[in-house]
Amino acid sequence: MSQDEARIHDTDIPDTADGTVTYDGPAGGWGSLQGISQIFGREWSSPAAIETLMRQNKPKGFMCVSCSWAKPADHHTFEFCENGAKATLWELTSARCTPEFFAEHSVTELRGWADYDLEMQGRLTEPMRYDATTDHYVPCSWDEAFQSIGEHLRSLDPKSVIFYASGRASLETSYLYALFARLYGNNNLPDSSNMCHETTSVALKKLLGVGVGTVVFDDLAKCDAMFFFGQNTGSNSPRFLHPLQEAAKRGVEIITFNPVREKGLESFVNPQNPAEMLTGRETRISSQYHQVKAGGDVAVLIGLCKHVFARDDEARREGRRVLDVDFIEAHTHGLDEFEAKVRAISWDEIERESGLSREAIESAGDVYVKAERVIGVYGMGLTQHAHGFLNVAMFVNLLLLRGNIGRDGTGISPVRGHSNVQGQRTVGISEKPELVPLDKMAEQFGFDPPRDKGMNTVEACHGFLEGKVRAFISLGGNFVRAIPERDAMEAAWTRMQLTVQIATKLNRSHLINGKAAYLLPCLGRTEQDIQATGPQAVTMEDTFSCIQGSIGLRKPASEQLKSELAIVAGIAKATLPDNPKLKWDDWVGDYGLVRDLIAESYPEMFHDFNDRMFTPGGFYKGNAARERIWKTESGKAEFTTPDRLNSIGFDDAPGRYRLMTLRSNDQFNTTIYGMSDRLRGIEGRRDVLLINPDEMARAGLSEGQEVWLEGDAGDGVHREAGPLRVTPFRLPDGCLGAYYPEMNSLMPVWHHDGPSKTPAAKSVPVRIRT
Numbered sequence: 042m043s044q045d046e047a048r049i050h051d052t053d054i055p056d057t058a059d060g061t062v063t064y065d066g067p068a069g070g071w072g073s074l075q076g077i078s079q080i081f082g083r084e085w086s087s088p089a090a091i092e093t094l095m096r097q098n099k100p101k102g103f104m105c106v107s108c109s110w111a112k113p114a115d116h117h118t119f120e121f122c123e124n125g126a127k128a129t130l131w132e133l134t135s136a137r138c139t140p141e142f143f144a145e146h147s148v149t150e151l152r153g154w155a156d157y158d159l160e161m162q163g164r165l166t167e168p169m170r171y172d173a174t175t176d177h178y179v180p181c182s183w184d185e186a187f188q189s190i191g192e193h194l195r196s197l198d199p200k201s202v203i204f205y206a207s208g209r210a211s212l213e214t215s216y217l218y219a220l221f222a223r224l225y226g227n228n229n230l231p232d233s234s235n236m237c238h239e240t241t242s243v244a245l246k247k248l249l250g251v252g253v254g255t256v257v258f259d260d261l262a263k264c265d266a267m268f269f270f271g272q273n274t275g276s277n278s279p280r281f282l283h284p285l286q287e288a289a290k291r292g293v294e295i296i297t298f299n300p301v302r303e304k305g306l307e308s309f310v311n312p313q314n315p316a317e318m319l320t321g322r323e324t325r326i327s328s329q330y331h332q333v334k335a336g337g338d339v340a341v342l343i344g345l346c347k348h349v350f351a352r353d354d355e356a357r358r359e360g361r362r363v364l365d366v367d368f369i370e371a372h373t374h375g376l377d378e379f380e381a382k383v384r385a386i387s388w389d390e391i392e393r394e395s396g397l398s399r400e401a402i403e404s405a406g407d408v409y410v411k412a413e414r415v416i417g418v419y420g421m422g423l424t425q426h427a428h429g430f431l432n433v434a435m436f437v438n439l440l441l442l443r444g445n446i447g448r449d450g451t452g453i454s455p456v457r458g459h460s461n462v463q464g465q466r467t468v469g470i471s472e473k474p475e476l477v478p479l480d481k482m483a484e485q486f487g488f489d490p491p492r493d494k495g496m497n498t499v500e501a502c503h504g505f506l507e508g509k510v511r512a513f514i515s516l517g518g519n520f521v522r523a524i525p526e527r528d529a530m531e532a533a534w535t536r537m538q539l540t541v542q543i544a545t546k547l548n549r550s551h552l553i554n555g556k557a558a559y560l561l562p563c564l565g566r567t568e569q570d571i572q573a574t575g576p577q578a579v580t581m582e583d584t585f586s587c588i589q590g591s592i593g594l595r596k597p598a599s600e601q602l603k604s605e606l607a608i609v610a611g612i613a614k615a616t617l618p619d620n621p622k623l624k625w626d627d628w629v630g631d632y633g634l635v636r637d638l639i640a641e642s643y644p645e646m647f648h649d650f651n652d653r654m655f656t657p658g659g660f661y662k663g664n665a666a667r668e669r670i671w672k673t674e675s676g677k678a679e680f681t682t683p684d685r686l687n688s689i690g691f692d693d694a695p696g697r698y699r700l701m702t703l704r705s706n707d708q709f710n711t712t713i714y715g716m717s718d719r720l721r722g723i724e725g726r727r728d729v730l731l732i733n734p735d736e737m738a739r740a741g742l743s744e745g746q747e748v749w750l751e752g753d754a755g756d757g758v759h760r761e762a763g764p765l766r767v768t769p770f771r772l773p774d775g776c777l778g779a780y781y782p783e784m785n786s787l788m789p790v791w792h793h794d795g796p797s798k799t800p801a802a803k804s805v806p807v808r809i810r811t
């Protein structure tokens with residue numbers, strides 16, 4: 042089939058194109074350059090900015106602060122995308138948020154400001170202390186901040202303190218941060234991945250024996266088909282569009298399941314290819330696009346597996362097999378029970394739960410059966426559900442049926458979020474002590490590490506509500522905006538003794554303070570980091586488990602900034618008793634020494650770390666499942682028998698909708714760059730409620746009408762968000778879309794995946810109030 046004949050399945054969704062908001066152009070193209078210049082004006086194309094962008098994601102350059110997509114050895118002249126450029130330029134802003142600004146505005150006043158306006162104040166320039174008597178942040182010296190934080194921490198029960206990290210900090214900083222928490226006395230090391238791909242870390246670990254994806258970059262050029270569930274490439278990992286485009290041109294079938302028709306998964310014009318830009322020639326990306334119901338993926342995957350069994354039955358009659366029986370026999374466990382269950386589920390049930398027709402699922406299934414090499418790609422559309430584990434497990438089931446794990450050109454590929462979120466877990470930021478080489482570290486640093494499980498994000502949230510958490514240290518992030526149950530959380534927050542925020546820019550979490558509060562400004566990754574032994578480099582791990590060095594060369598935003606590593610070491614030194622094995626000052630002076638420590642703790646992955654850190658494309662830390670070595674309980678890859686047909690975790694009821702909380706193209710998590718969600722055709726506002734026209738008619742709503750959403754979780758707690766403008770949009774029946782983080786007040790803290798506790802942000806039960 043040629044790309045032009047590609048089918049876009051809009052299955053079972055009436056064609057409501059008239060009147061719905063859509064964007065008809067491809068992803069990429071001129072729009073992506075306009076998107077950048079609309080936000081940054083002329084600043085973005087200044088020689089200094091261009092020079093910085095040229096070094097982005099290249100060997101001896103700096104690694105993008107946005108997503109965790111690979112930084113290939115064979116790079117383009119500009120190895121950046123629209124949203125990577127936005128993230129970099131956001132950090133390079135000339136605006137400064139100075140002590141004068143804080144003298145002018147009280148913290149209470151700033152709490153009334155929009156998130157966007159807070160970040161627009163620019164880079165933080167000096168360490169600040171919260172003065173409760175005047176309700177203002179006031180400047181303080183670094184030494185004063187460290188000593189006072191140290192004193193507070195020494196006076197608290199170590200089990201009542203949280204050390205949060207938000208996915209960006211380098212491997213070196215992350216390693217020391219986790220070490221600090223354990224020396225202090227806890228494993229309370231939640232990180233942003235607890236709200237994100239924790240489902241992956243838990244599910245893949247249990248089922249395949251490794252908590253990360255099995256695919257490497259080169260596999261993308263070797264597969265025949267890709268199955269895409271709930272990942273928005275065009276906005277969230279746009280550099281992935283290049284290999285996707287190449288794959289599509291090669292005739293690889295890309296089969297997408299997503300309630301939203303995301304433009305980047307439909308078609309793409311490479312903004313860095315002059316011929317494509319001039320002719321506007323777009324490449325069709327998905328060969329089939331199925332608008333599954335939010336939470337309906339379990340049913341889809343059951344349907345796909347059911348079809349594989351049906352085709353296998355037919356093949357058997359001809360003496361062939363569709364299942365990879367040798368692989369299943371040698372390498373997997375649990376097929377029989379799984380198969381019996383899937384065969385017993387009817388197509389009626391599958392159609393009802395997925396919102397897709399049997400024919401649509403079977404046509405996707407035929408692509409799966411024909412392809413020799415299949416890669417499964419997914420994002421938050423699978424992980425952020427009450428039964429996200431089952432979503433991931435069902436995807437693994439599908440891949441196992443035909444041996445699509447542990448061969449070149451195959452595998453499972455969670456697309457990770459933050460640029461070093463996977464790496465942070467690799468080097469010890471984890472509440473799960475069993476994932477950390479504690480014995481080795483005990484020996485390295487001469488201490489007795491805590492062995493009890495620490496708090497993850499959801500458990501920390503419960504801890505705030507119950508008053509058990511007394512202090513919160515935040516290495517990046519905008520925690521109170523990102524977590525569920527916002528209103529209750531903000532109220533509980535102020536009961537803490539101490540809050541410490543290490544950040545580049547002001548955000549709302551810095552304005553919800555404990556009794557003592559510090560705001561500590563750090564260097565960004567693009568900036569030069571000079572220490573006692575000279576300029577320092579840091580390292581990160583990308584979504585394909587490749588580790589690579591990053592050097593910042595820009596002049597720091599302020600002379601007073603310290604590196605994240607120096608701030609962590611400063612607090613640690615002021616908190617912990619003297620120990621000759623803890624050489625905080627030496628480590629700050631030479632990050633190479635920290636890499637030596639990492640290599641000592643994790644020799645398999647990090648041997649010769651300093652020598653290998655500038656390997657073009659990064660060095661691979663290895664992956665047992667890719668070698669078909671299964672570090673699971675049974676010693677084999679596990680099939681999982683589904684115990685339900687959807688992942689939503691509540692019952693459908695009249696007037697109850699499944700709300701998906703979405704990212705726009707103009708945001709990085711809680712950082713809002715602008716008001717354009719270009720690739721969805723939504724411009725100028727974020728207070729929209731996306732709903733299909735049939736649902737609008739059924740609910741008696743009109744376009745532009747102001748409505749509120751109310752939580753409908755049935756727990757008696759009142760939750761609401763709004764007002765929102767009704768906006769007709771092509772979505773499946775029963776589903777609504779609205780933007781994160783504005784909707785987080787609607788999410789109950791208990792509404793999360795069971796095994797991983799990842800908040801279920803993609804199916805929040807709500808009703809509409811007019």
Ligand SMILES: Nc1nc2c(c(=O)[nH]1)N[C@H]1C(S)=C(S)[C@@H](COP(=O)(O)OP(=O)(O)OC[C@H]3O[C@@H](n4cnc5c(=O)[nH]c(N)nc54)[C@H](O)[C@@H]3O)O[C@H]1N2
Nearest residue numbers: 124271272273277301335336420421422458459708709710
């Ligand atoms: N520019 C930019 N880049 C980013 C980020 C950003 O905010 N901005 N954030 C970073 C981070 S931390 C992360 S984790 C990643 C997030 O990147 P993604 O994993 O892409 O996350 P989302 O955009 O939240 O949602 C992904 C998709 O899931 C779909 N979806 C929703 N519900 C369902 C469902 O039930 N089933 C299916 N099949 N699909 C569903 C949505 O329509 C959406 O297209 O991106 C990273 N990169």
Ligand SMILES: Nc1nc2c(c(=O)[nH]1)N[C@H]1C(S)=C(S)[C@@H](COP(=O)(O)OP(=O)(O)OC[C@H]3O[C@@H](n4cnc5c(=O)[nH]c(N)nc54)[C@H](O)[C@@H]3O)O[C@H]1N2
Nearest residue numbers: 207233237517518519523543544546548702710711781802
């Ligand atoms: N409803 C809903 N909620 C969600 C999600 C969802 O899809 N829906 N997604 C979840 C996911 S996947 C994630 S990862 C979280 C993330 O949510 P966030 O916590 O918002 O993540 P960040 O983008 O890290 O946080 C932004 C802040 O980090 C600081 N910062 C930026 N660069 C640096 C730096 O280099 N160093 C330091 N120290 N600070 C820096 C800035 O002050 C900025 O304000 O949100 C989660 N919450």
Ligand SMILES: [Mo]
Nearest residue numbers: 233237458459
């Ligand atoms: Mo994330």
